[in-house]
Amino acid sequence: MSVPARRETRGMFPDLFDLFEMPLTALRPFTGQTGQAIRVEDAVEDDRYVVRAEMPGIDPEKDLEISVSRGVLTIRAERQESREGRRHSEFRYGSYERHIRLPENIREDEIKATYDQGIVTITMPLQEQKEATRRVPVER
Incomplete structure (x- = not known):
């Protein structure tokens, strides 16, 4: 299961890492990210x-757009800039994309997503996990 790294902001420069985040996404191998990164958090809550x-x-x-294929959750979004009457903006615009490897015991046919106050919440039921390791006898 892919667990995003958590980063706390402390001190005088809470957005210092944000300055470097976008250029470095192109250098991250195997992330499958294009465009700007989407910040996520994940957790196992009850059986989800x-x-x-x-x-x-x-x-x-x-x-x-949210999709699931071969155990990978993909979140894509586009945020368009409106220049009506503004001269300065620090908002982020453009394409956003994030790929998250899911645990093997996700029931992909029962995934649900909601959007509330700027947060997308994707809920995926977990099924009982089968024994992952099986001992193989060695013959002589």
């Missing part, structure tokens, strides 16, 4: 695997 992603300022019906 839950992924939450920060997606402020999008219309989930038009700008958000």
